[in-house]
Amino acid sequence: MAIEIATIEGDGIGPEVTQAAIKVLREACGHDALDFVMLEGGASSYQKTGQVLPQETANACADMAAILHGAAGLPGVVFPDGTEVGNELHLRLRFDLDLYANVRPIKLLSGVRSPLRDADTTGIDYVIVRENTEGLYASRGGGIELRNEVATDTLLITRKGTDRVARFAFELAQKRSGALRDGQSRVTVCDKANILKSFAFFRRVCQEASADYPDVELDYSYVDAMTVHLVKRPDFYDVIVAENLLGDIISDLGAATVGGMGISPSAEIGPAHALFQGAHGSAPDIAGLGVASPVATILSGVHMLRWLADRNDAPGLSEAADRIDAAVVNVLAQGVSLPRDLGGQASCTEVTEAICFALN
Structure with a gap:
């Protein structure tokens, strides 16, 4: 059938x-x-x-x-x-x-020229796992606009949502061959934990989940630094896990480094x-x-x-x-x-x- x-x-x-x-x-x-x-x-x-x-x-x-x-x-x-x-x-x-898991493979294919100077020799092959049901986008339809003067949306991070997307990322890393640079299975947590409590909580829950995956290295990057690293050293990354909005943004950046949205699956x-x-x-x-x-x-x-x-x-x-x-x-x-x-x-x-x- x-x-x-x-x-x-x-x-x-x-x-x-x-x-x-x-x-x-x-x-x-x-x-x-x-x-x-x-x-x-x-x-x-x-x-x-x-x-x-x-x-x-x-x-x-x-x-x-x-x-x-x-x-x-x-x-x-x-x-x-x-x-x-x-x-x-x-x-x-x-x-x-x-x-709950938005999976965006970022891979430079043979025959495609990357706009990054060194990528054709070092290669690009990592995956961004974006938490897909929480984060800032959870405010969809629920934000507040007050008297045409103030507008607010809520950033929602839960233990359950973070734990399961973190485990999805760790399990994906176990199935892959590791980062191109060193062959190390690695999950990088992308957040803004130095500024916002919600992201500090996201990082902490990911860290707790990592204890069950000792064969996968745990790495961290603030999102502003990540926009630099994905351009300067993309071969370091294996699997990146991020909150909804941040994952959305860095996924498109990653796609641009491997030829654009027209060849980027999700x-x-x-x-x-x-x-x-x-x-x-x-x-x-x-x-x-x-x-x-x-x-x-x-x-x-x-x-x-x-x-x-x-x-x-x-x-x-x-x-x-x-x-x-x-x-x-x-x-x-x-x-x-x-x-x-x-x-x-x-x-x-x-x-x-x-x-x-x-x-x-």
Whole structure:
């Protein structure tokens, strides 16, 4: 029986990159292994129905094996309070399904030039694990604006939320090969513990959790210093764990060092559910032009296959993920079918077809 994937194409370039990923995933896994169930959601859905996440879509996402998402959001489509409609789609799924670990791999692939001078020789390969349900974003919809003079949001850190994302980071480090610089398995806690009690608490809970992982080195960095270190010595890092907002910011910085958002995958993982999407936005200015890079969504599909393989004891899916990963690296390394955001001229379709050809 095929594994059902709740699939939300979304807005802007979302449909293009989602269909590209589906084509590659089917090519690698066989056309009967995965059933991509198409669902409504996003800013365009809100414009048509008044619902960014229709109940039918929410139910399907809760019931199916995994969620594959393209992108969400359109310019000017906002709620009465001015916040963007598109963000509400994955935010609601994130909180409703308890997708507490946002996983952002930061890896420099062969054939991609980093803007960092030394990165092509030292390499970049680390993962940012961002706590996904607490932090400053927990104030979503609950902040206060007083008489058009004062606005406040609350930074929420709990022991449970911090402990579980810390353990997720330590367990991920145990599965990896260590930092490129020295091969050391390492978790770096990124915070602002020198200023705010909430971050000092976050650091302390991470430190307590580390006692159960003696084989993984514990490291610390204030977030302002981290923005320097990710530029000057990215090869030192293995796994970085951070609060929601801080993790959001440094993830995009990391993505810029390895080629940009167009080739940066992401996963949002919880106890029973997971959502996979490219880290980029909906890019409505290039929607329908065929120039969007499908690489980030395809690589997000790779992570989806590995997650499904672990949960379903399906080594065939893990093998397919490895083949797609190798095919993407091969295509980018050859430099013939590069997407435009990497300096090439290949269309979304051409990049997709090149990756499918490399699978065979």
